[in-house]
Amino acid sequence: MRIRTLLLTLWFALLALPAVAAPVRIKDLVDVQGVRENALFGYGLVVGLANTGDSTQVTFTAQSISGMLGRMGIRVNPTDVRVRNTSAVMVTAELPSFSRPGTRIDVSVSSMGDARSLAGGVLLITPLTGSDGVVYAVAQGPVQAGGYDVMVAGSRLQKNIPTSGTVPGGATVERTVSPDLEKVPLVLGLRRPDFTTALHIAEAVNKSLNEEAAKANDPALVQIKIPESWKGRVVALLAQLEALEVDPDQRARIVVSERTGTVVAGQAVRIRPVAVAHGGLSISVRQTPWASQPGPFSQGKTVSGKIATLDAQEGAKPAVALPATTSVEDLVKAFNLLGVSARDLVAVLQAMKAAGAIDADLEVM
Numbered sequence: 001m002r003i004r005t006l007l008l009t010l011w012f013a014l015l016a017l018p019a020v021a022a023p024v025r026i027k028d029l030v031d032v033q034g035v036r037e038n039a040l041f042g043y044g045l046v047v048g049l050a051n052t053g054d055s056t057q058v059t060f061t062a063q064s065i066s067g068m069l070g071r072m073g074i075r076v077n078p079t080d081v082r083v084r085n086t087s088a089v090m091v092t093a094e095l096p097s098f099s100r101p102g103t104r105i106d107v108s109v110s111s112m113g114d115a116r117s118l119a120g121g122v123l124l125i126t127p128l129t130g131s132d133g134v135v136y137a138v139a140q141g142p143v144q145a146g147g148y149d150v151m152v153a154g155s156r157l158q159k160n161i162p163t164s165g166t167v168p169g170g171a172t173v174e175r176t177v178s179p180d181l182e183k184v185p186l187v188l189g190l191r192r193p194d195f196t197t198a199l200h201i202a203e204a205v206n207k208s209l210n211e212e213a214a215k216a217n218d219p220a221l222v223q224i225k226i227p228e229s230w231k232g233r234v235v236a237l238l239a240q241l242e243a244l245e246v247d248p249d250q251r252a253r254i255v256v257s258e259r260t261g262t263v264v265a266g267q268a269v270r271i272r273p274v275a276v277a278h279g280g281l282s283i284s285v286r287q288t289p290w291a292s293q294p295g296p297f298s299q300g301k302t303v304s305g306k307i308a309t310l311d312a313q314e315g316a317k318p319a320v321a322l323p324a325t326t327s328v329e330d331l332v333k334a335f336n337l338l339g340v341s342a343r344d345l346v347a348v349l350q351a352m353k354a355a356g357a358i359d360a361d362l363e364v365m
Helices: 002-016 059-071 195-209 234-242 328-338 342-354
Strands: 030-032 038-047 086-095 104-111 122-129 135-142 148-152 155-159 164-173 186-190 214-218 221-224 253-257 262-265 274-277 281-292 303-314 319-322 361-364
Touching: 038 059, 038 104, 038 135, 059 086, 086 122, 086 135, 104 122, 122 164, 186 195, 186 234, 195 214, 195 221, 195 234, 253 342, 262 342, 342 361
Parallel strands: 253 361
Antiparallel strands: 030 186, 038 086, 038 122, 086 104, 104 164, 122 135, 135 164, 148 155, 186 221, 214 221, 253 262, 274 319, 281 303
């Protein structure tokens, strides 16, 4: 209990420190519009499984095998396919911007049927398409599963999820995705939209370029008009701008996890006048065994059971009034008087937020 109190005190003491804005690179705050990864997906077959593939009840696997063999000149009726070493899978990958043909990217493989494991399997050639239906990469290679599933003589042993895996460098890019940065104005999208941060970014860009080239259109977007002196050198321009440092701002936020009792708060959190009382309720259940013996020569049977006894005790805790000028240090002392643990602090913060005593966004995970 003492260690928990010390950790709680240290946490609030850190919040009591004066807020010092640390400069952050623009590179870590924004994304350039159009420069992003593109999702790819495809349907394929994993072969070579040790009797851990899809069963005959998965009809689309048998149809896929029949269709694949048909393209190779072997005619097989799907109803005649009786194999357990093949699994139908969905293959996904992320295609980075400016990837050139021949670049290798990782792919993820996930079973679609009732296969028990993909360990030891090999993914057959699988076209990967984008949302526009165009093939951008082709995947093939051995699958590395993150677990195993072994069944012997009715006993089964499983670790992690063996029905999904990866093929490192298993896809080859066939078509490039290269947005033309010269034809459109540069647009910087803030990862955390904020009016103040967007304005600081625009001011830093204009100061670096010595002209009014950047404009914050909204809290999530900064548009930059490419100066004439930088025409044809957009990459160099972005390299210069993304290294600029600004002082970002953000809303006061408290993030709590009811499952683990974890509380994380920012420096801008403020407390309004409020009275807090926190009491602990302890309920104990005791079971006492009992037995009833029959009388002599009564032909009766011994009957046994348990009697449950409930006991409830509520700890008396004082109410603490927190004035408007309360510092975080005083708040720590008040919570220590209340005997608030890290997990109880979640409930206290939720109640204070509902009472309007906390000027911050409370996010419960």
